[in-house]
Amino acid sequence: MGAIRVPSPRGAFRVWQRNVTIFRKYWKSIMFPNFIEPLLYLAALGLGLGAFIQQGGINGQSYIQYIAPGLLASNAMFAASFESTFNTFVKFEINKIYDAIITTPVNAEDVVAGEYLWAGTRAALYGTAFLAVLTVLGFAFGEPLISSWWALFIPPALLVIGVMFSVMGTLFTSLIQRIDFYAYYFTLVVTPLFLFSGIFFPVENFPAPVPQIAWFTPLYHAVNLCRALATGPSLATLVDAAWILVFTAGLALVPVQIMRRRLIG
Amino acid sequence: MIRTQSRTSTLIARELKKSYDGFEAVKGVDFEVYRGECYGFLGPNGAGKTTTMKMIYGAVIPTDGELEVAGLDVRRCEREIKRRIGVVPQENNLDDDLKVKENLLVYGRYYDLPRKVALRRAEELLEFVELTERAESPVDQLSGGMKRRLLIARALINDPEIVVLDEPTTGLDPQARHLVWDRLRALAAEGKTLVLTTHYMEEAARLCDRLVIMEGGLIIAQGSPKELIEEHVSPQVLEFRAGPEELERLRPVVEATADAVERTGEALLVFTADADTIMDRVRECGVEVENTVYRHAGLEDVFLRLTGRRLIE
Numbered sequence: 001m002g003a004i005r006v007p008s009p010r011g012a013f014r015v016w017q018r019n020v021t022i023f024r025k026y027w028k029s030i031m032f033p034n035f036i037e038p039l040l041y042l043a044a045l046g047l048g049l050g051a052f053i054q055q056g057g058i059n060g061q062s063y064i065q066y067i068a069p070g071l072l073a074s075n076a077m078f079a080a081s082f083e084s085t086f087n088t089f090v091k092f093e094i095n096k097i098y099d100a101i102i103t104t105p106v107n108a109e110d111v112v113a114g115e116y117l118w119a120g121t122r123a124a125l126y127g128t129a130f131l132a133v134l135t136v137l138g139f140a141f142g143e144p145l146i147s148s149w150w151a152l153f154i155p156p157a158l159l160v161i162g163v164m165f166s167v168m169g170t171l172f173t174s175l176i177q178r179i180d181f182y183a184y185y186f187t188l189v190v191t192p193l194f195l196f197s198g199i200f201f202p203v204e205n206f207p208a209p210v211p212q213i214a215w216f217t218p219l220y221h222a223v224n225l226c227r228a229l230a231t232g233p234s235l236a237t238l239v240d241a242a243w244i245l246v247f248t249a250g251l252a253l254v255p256v257q258i259m260r261r262r263l264i265g
Numbered sequence: 266m267i268r269t270q271s272r273t274s275t276l277i278a279r280e281l282k283k284s285y286d287g288f289e290a291v292k293g294v295d296f297e298v299y300r301g302e303c304y305g306f307l308g309p310n311g312a313g314k315t316t317t318m319k320m321i322y323g324a325v326i327p328t329d330g331e332l333e334v335a336g337l338d339v340r341r342c343e344r345e346i347k348r349r350i351g352v353v354p355q356e357n358n359l360d361d362d363l364k365v366k367e368n369l370l371v372y373g374r375y376y377d378l379p380r381k382v383a384l385r386r387a388e389e390l391l392e393f394v395e396l397t398e399r400a401e402s403p404v405d406q407l408s409g410g411m412k413r414r415l416l417i418a419r420a421l422i423n424d425p426e427i428v429v430l431d432e433p434t435t436g437l438d439p440q441a442r443h444l445v446w447d448r449l450r451a452l453a454a455e456g457k458t459l460v461l462t463t464h465y466m467e468e469a470a471r472l473c474d475r476l477v478i479m480e481g482g483l484i485i486a487q488g489s490p491k492e493l494i495e496e497h498v499s500p501q502v503l504e505f506r507a508g509p510e511e512l513e514r515l516r517p518v519v520e521a522t523a524d525a526v527e528r529t530g531e532a533l534l535v536f537t538a539d540a541d542t543i544m545d546r547v548r549e550c551g552v553e554v555e556n557t558v559y560r561h562a563g564l565e566d567v568f569l570r571l572t573g574r575r576l577i578e
């Protein structure tokens with residue numbers, strides 16, 4: 001009874017498949033905001049604020065070139081965070097979708113894993129569309145926003161980044177009783193990560209301990225990874241990728257156990 | 266009833282208990298359900314029926330005791346058990362993002378049914394619960410009774426050997442209720458084992474081969490509807506309606522000869538094997554009775570006798 005539950009891939013796949021079925025019906029009407037939001041940041045900050053940033057930009061890139069790949073990472077974070085917070089909460093507590101699923105051979109632990117995979121998929125889908133737009137915009141501006149063939153690895157990277165943020169969001173979901181509490185999660189976790197993970201300025205230039213703290217946060221590594229894949233990676237990129245994998249794997253089973261206990265009396 | 270000899274059990278509970286954070290909802294129940302029978306759970310609100318059903322379908326883990334479903338231990342074989350049973354939960358949990366037929370198809374995938382099989386079964390089942398015309402409706406446009414019927418169809422998508430139904434007909438109009446009864450009888454005739462809870466005595470009397478009455482987390486009576494009636498109440502009931510004073514004067518008159526007398530708000534219920542004698546006494550005593558009803562004793566009389574006539578909660 002107290003044993004740690006490990007999800008079955010088959011069960012997780014079935015839950016993922018359910019979400020795909022529904023997404024296929026609605027994607028045209030729901031994808032738009034997720035997609036337009038990073039473009040707004042790009043326009044306001046990249047073009048607007050970027051115009052005031054002195055010649056030479058950051059690390060030899062223009063400001064818009066600097067922030068574009070980071071927005072890919074944050075977009076994945078937002079997509080996976082919404083999926084694993086509000087959307088999961090509604091399925092779990094309001095529509096009782098999971099109560100129905102767990103009376104079938106799909107277990108509670110499979111449900112959670114399926115939702116991780118789905119959040120990752122959604123992050124990768126949005127990210128890929130945004131990546132395509134960035135590539136095209138780069139040609140339009142005459143200064144490439146995506147400059148390396150390594151960028152082909154961005155979609156799978158966004159999948160993993162999405163899973164990582166889904167694990168974090170699901171952990172929060174597993175601990176709260178009311179949907180209103182997500183205000184805490186977004187204000188105290190998601191927004192600070194968005195602002196201080198090196199998307200808009202390099203955190204390395206801050207005095208200690210800011211860079212050190214940043215190293216221990218997930219979006220920092222996701223931004224590094226996306227930026228490296230967009231411009232050409234180095235060995236340090238492996239550290240970022242490893243950080244993401246270790247953090248995700250280390251945390252993934254915790255929400256699984258808590259959610260199982262909430263779903264099964 | 267004749268087949269008693271050859272019966273095998275498919276569901277066995279021994280000293281089964283469940284506590285929620287110290288509150289004991291089920292306090293040690295024993296029951297045995299035979300393959301192919303319809304087995305009922307009656308009991309007032311909060312008696313522990315749903316908790317017992319949930320232990321059967323794996324949504325609640327027993328705190329203590331044994332529970333075998335289809336010959337498998339619920340603690341060790343949850344997936345295999347869930348593969349072999351169908352569940353109609355007390356609370357509607359259809360997938361609102363999916364249409365009627367899609368609900369069945371997506372549910373079929375959870376059982377790894379091949380697409381073709383799921384499609385064929387979904388169509389048959391929609392026919393079975395008379396929802397074929399609504400196949401493409403969004404679920405939230407169905408009436409309560411249609412949702413209930415869809416839940417029954419959903420519970421059958423994996424062709425289960427045991428179907429657990431927690432209040433399958435609550436909220437249904439009489440037509441829909443009769444339709445469901447009819448369908449449940451058809452399932453029983455196919456050899457499926459049905460386990461159901463209900464608050465409708467008529468439903469229990471019509472459908473259940475055997476049943477238990479639960480109260481406060483315990484089973485307080487069990488048997489076939491006929492056995493329960495024979496065991497706990499007299500075969501005939503006379504209901505006398507009159508003003509409160511008249512009823513009080515009537516009570517000692519009938520008490521002497523009746524097996525049991527119960528007073529409800531506006532009537533005096535007299536249980537007896539010999540209604541004629543009671544009628545004679547009542548006529549002789551001269552108390553004015555507005556209205557007299559004579560009927561056979563039923564499950565409702567047993568239920569009320571055992572669980573009391575007040576609200577238990």
Ligand SMILES: Nc1ncnc2c1ncn2[C@@H]1O[C@H](COP(=O)(O)OP(=O)(O)OP(=O)(O)O)[C@@H](O)[C@H]1O
Nearest residue numbers: 265285288290308309310311312313314315316317
């Ligand atoms: N998750 C839970 N946590 C705490 N107590 C619970 C929980 N579920 C049920 N209970 C309690 O257990 C008792 C039995 O509840 P249960 O739902 O099994 O009753 P029931 O016989 O199905 O009632 P009803 O006829 O109203 O459906 C009740 O007192 C109820 O309050």
Ligand SMILES: [Mg+2]
Nearest residue numbers: 314315316355
């Ligand atoms: Mg109940």
